[in-house]
Amino acid sequence: MPNNSEVGGPLAGRLDPISLKKNFSDLHPPLDSHEAAVAADRCYFCYDAPCVTACPTDIDIPLFIRQISTGMPVASAKTILDQNILGGMCARVCPTETLCEEACVREKAEGKPVQIGLLQRYATDVLMNVDDHPFERAPSTNKKIAIVGAGPAGLAAAHRLALLGNNVVILDAKEKPGGLNEFGIAAYKSTNDFAQKEVAWLLKIGGIKINYGKLLGRDFSLSGLRDEYDAVFIGAGLGNVRSLDIDGESLRNVQDAVEFISSLRQAKDLAELEVGSNVVVIGGGMTAIDAAVQSKLLGAYDVTVVYRRSMEEMPASLYEQELAKSKGVKFIYNSRPVQIVGTEGISSIKFQNTQHDTEFSLPADHLLKAIGQIMDELPLELSRENNKIKVDENFKTDVANVWAGGDCTSIGEDLTVTAVAQGRDAAINIHASLSGEI
Ligand SMILES: Cc1cc2nc3c(=O)[nH]c(=O)nc-3n(C[C@H](O)[C@H](O)[C@H](O)COP(=O)(O)OP(=O)(O)OC[C@H]3O[C@@H](n4cnc5c(N)ncnc54)[C@H](O)[C@@H]3O)c2cc1C
Numbered sequence: 074m075p076n077n078s079e080v081g082g083p084l085a086g087r088l089d090p091i092s093l094k095k096n097f098s099d100l101h102p103p104l105d106s107h108e109a110a111v112a113a114d115r116c117y118f119c120y121d122a123p124c125v126t127a128c129p130t131d132i133d134i135p136l137f138i139r140q141i142s143t144g145m146p147v148a149s150a151k152t153i154l155d156q157n158i159l160g161g162m163c164a165r166v167c168p169t170e171t172l173c174e175e176a177c178v179r180e181k182a183e184g185k186p187v188q189i190g191l192l193q194r195y196a197t198d199v200l201m202n203v204d205d206h207p208f209e210r211a212p213s214t215n216k217k218i219a220i221v222g223a224g225p226a227g228l229a230a231a232h233r234l235a236l237l238g239n240n241v242v243i244l245d246a247k248e249k250p251g252g253l254n255e256f257g258i259a260a261y262k263s264t265n266d267f268a269q270k271e272v273a274w275l276l277k278i279g280g281i282k283i284n285y286g287k288l289l290g291r292d293f294s295l296s297g298l299r300d301e302y303d304a305v306f307i308g309a310g311l312g313n314v315r316s317l318d319i320d321g322e323s324l325r326n327v328q329d330a331v332e333f334i335s336s337l338r339q340a341k342d343l344a345e346l347e348v349g350s351n352v353v354v355i356g357g358g359m360t361a362i363d364a365a366v367q368s369k370l371l372g373a374y375d376v377t378v379v380y381r382r383s384m385e386e387m388p389a390s391l392y393e394q395e396l397a398k399s400k401g402v403k404f405i406y407n408s409r410p411v412q413i414v415g416t417e418g419i420s421s422i423k424f425q426n427t428q429h430d431t432e433f434s435l436p437a438d439h440l441l442k443a444i445g446q447i448m449d450e451l452p453l454e455l456s457r458e459n460n461k462i463k464v465d466e467n468f469k470t471d472v473a474n475v476w477a478g479g480d481c482t483s484i485g486e487d488l489t490v491t492a493v494a495q496g497r498d499a500a501i502n503i504h505a506s507l508s509g510e511i
Pocket residue numbers: 166167168221222223224225226227244245246247250251252253254257258259262287288289290308309310311312331334359360363449451478479480481486487488489490492
């Protein structure tokens with residue numbers, strides 16, 4: 074029976090290992106070569122293809138699909154990776170339903186797009202299983218660039234800079250690379266330790282060194298990096314989360330959703346991970362959906378996402394909301410929490426309807442807060458815009474020789490693919506600037 078009292082609280086091991094393995098297997102199983110050929114055949118190879126315009130990394134989608142359909146998956150992967158070195162991860166995590174596949178002419182005409190994401194995964198998987206790294210570095214420039222953060226933005230910047238002949242040192246606070254690819258993305262989107270395998274593959278380009286356990290402000294400073302290196306790129310992401318600022322937030326089993334997902338991603342045995350019986354997730358973005366779905370898949374009896382605005386206004390796409398509903402997650406819209414109730418641990422949450430000022434309560438023994446991430450108070454003497462680092466169209470900050478990209482900047486959506494695009498473009502600008510081209 075559901076256990077929703079503060080006496081109980083989250084439990085581990087509700088499901089047996091076989092059910093857990095099944096629940097956390099690939100969300101979209103990969104295509105085999107026959108399925109890939111059939112899927113590729115549906116592409117019209119459009120001139121001025123709208124899918125390309127919709128891709129933040131401008132991958133030549135008709136070209137890579139044609140290369141699959143003509144039996145050249147390795148060449149196809151090269152087309153993808155030329156533009157997006159984390160094309161393997163993006164194939165797994167991109168919200169394609171709001172990007173390339175939404176723009177696909179076959180989506181517009183028939184409501185059934187070409188499966189661009191799965192085809193990208195097919196090609197990149199083939200290439201990454203071939204031992205060779207397909208890129209060769211240009212002759213050395215003798216320039217040294219420091220990168221703060223080994224997330225998608227930092228890794229994409231590092232690869233492009235190394236490719237162009239520069240030497241790169243990445244400093245990251247954690248003990249593992251990948252940023253949110255490793256600690257945030259839902260477990261069923263990135264299975265079989267793919268994030269680590271992809272970084273190991275990326276580093277085969279050479280010329281990139283990663284120093285782990287190095288925290289900006291404690292172990293090094295921006296001014297120190299500027300003295301030691303020719304340029305600095307900041308890809309530190311958003312290390313902090315918003316709080317609800319209501320009574321009861323410090324009760325036991327009130328947890329930040331990113332922290333919950335991070336423990337899940339790092340768990341050696343999912344059966345040991347504690348999850349409530351009645352889980353309430355507050356928020357409306359990808360993090361809220363991922364936390365809710367994963368709670369359900371871990372064995373929570375009842376999971377409800379509560380969002381302060383309407384279904385249509387939710388930042389998570391309707392596709393993601395439907396996915397969560399298909400796993401048994403419930404949604405309550407137009408409601409905001411006003412009090413978390415309990416003595417030691419949480420037992421219920423009081424909400425107010427944002428449209429007609431009525432109140433209601435939900436029993437809860439685990440509350441996951443997913444109301445947005447914010448920047449850490451980084452000791453950076455850089456101008457801010459909307460509480461993030463201010464950059465120009467080339468990702469240059471207002472301090473000489475310092476660039477920034479990814480979630481920590483004030484431009485672009487907070488998506489893996491956007492972070493990759495910004496890291497890559499900043500790197501191209503850094504290289505051009507150091508080599509005197511601009
Ligand atoms: C739960 C969750 C699920 C998500 N799911 C998706 C998804 O399905 N699809 C999608 O496209 N996007 C998703 N996103 C968004 C995506 O993960 C981010 O947009 C992307 O990771 C941003 O990359 P980044 O390199 O800018 O930052 P991050 O990935 O956050 O990497 C920043 C790196 O900097 C390091 N760092 C931070 N501060 C310091 C410091 N002071 N000193 C040294 N190192 C530091 C960190 O350790 C980290 O390695 C999700 C985000 C979350 C939180």
